[in-house]
Amino acid sequence: xxxxxxxxxxxxxxxxxxxxxxxxxxxxxxxxxxxxxxxxxxxxxxxxxxxxxxxxxxxxxxxxxxxxxxxxxxxxxxxxxxxxxxxxxxxxxxxxxxxxxxxxxxxxxxxxxxxxxxxxxxxxxxxxxxxxxxxxxxxxxxxxxxxxxxxxxxxxxxxxxxxxxxxxxxxxxxxxxxxxxxxxxxxxxxxxxxxxxxxxxxxxxxxxxxxxxxxxxxxxxxxxxxxxxxxxxxxxxxxxxxxxxxxxxxxxxxxxxxxxxxxxxxx
Numbered sequence: 323x324x325x326x327x328x329x330x331x332x333x334x335x336x337x338x339x340x341x342x343x344x345x346x347x348x349x350x351x352x353x354x355x356x357x358x359x360x361x362x363x364x365x366x367x368x369x370x371x372x373x374x375x376x377x378x379x380x381x382x383x384x385x386x387x388x389x390x391x392x393x394x395x396x397x398x399x400x401x402x403x404x405x406x407x408x409x410x411x412x413x414x415x416x417x418x419x420x421x422x423x424x425x426x427x428x429x430x431x432x433x434x435x436x437x438x439x440x441x442x443x444x445x446x447x448x449x450x451x452x453x454x455x456x457x458x459x460x461x462x463x464x465x466x467x468x469x470x471x472x473x474x475x476x477x478x479x480x481x482x483x484x485x486x487x488x489x490x491x492x493x494x495x496x497x498x499x500x501x502x503x504x505x506x507x508x509x510x511x512x513x514x515x516x517x518x519x520x521x522x523x524x525x526x527x528x529x530x531x532x533x534x535x536x537x538x539x540x541x542x543x544x545x546x547x548x549x550x551x552x553x554x555x556x557x558x559x560x561x562x563x564x565x566x567x568x569x570x571x572x573x574x575x576x577x578x579x580x581x582x583x584x585x586x587x588x589x
Contacts, residue, residue: 375416375468379572380477381484386579387469393586394458402589403457406582410461413468425467432463475499480563489561496561501544505537512536 375383390406397403414422436459443452475496482492512533 375472376474377571378472378575379566379568380473381481381566382572382575382579383469383473384478384481384485386575386582387465389579389582390465391462393582394461397586397589398454399589402586403454403461405585405589407457407461410465410468414464417468417471421471425464425471428467429460429463433460476563480566483561483563484566489559493561497548501541504544505541508540509533509537 390410394403394406397406414425417425433456436456437452440452440455479492479496482495483489516533
């Protein structure tokens, strides 16, 4: 029998330099920690808690937040804006310390970027409008963060369903939130695998581009599987959720909704 000699490819003979984990691996650690922190935030909001804000009827909370943001955007009264700012800061003071720091950090960044964008208006002497807009933006960001940190996602979905929002729209929001969480876990696993295997030294953006492409294909396959499963189960376009029941503890919140509207009219 003739011996078949298989030559070694040239690319196997080349030396590959591994990147230094102490320097170039820091970016991987930061990306992993950032994704894990986002996933932890999603889980922590959904976790059970005895905080009073989390036991309030989600429909009333949604109505109050929407009403407050709308009235703040329409109001030109200094008295109303100061009163609502005081009320929102009072609600913020009832939160846990770590939540207060996180919310204030987000509100400070939003106010900073808004100040930079509106800085030219100061040159024209629009001091009052500048102060009004920055205050309204800070109040809105704080209130929305309080709502997001004290309301489970499924409760928001139930509230939207009760308000007769389109079932297709609610379904898209719900599936998107679940996909973000699942794809985040896949991204964490891929980044950890990349770090463990000591990826060969190339341009550092190259492996991240491949990870993004893999996540895109993964999301495409997941969407096709979800679509196929919906067809197999006879999905008819209706999105069913558990009904919302009102309790005695929701009366103060309902009174607060009415009081906010009356305060806007009187101011």
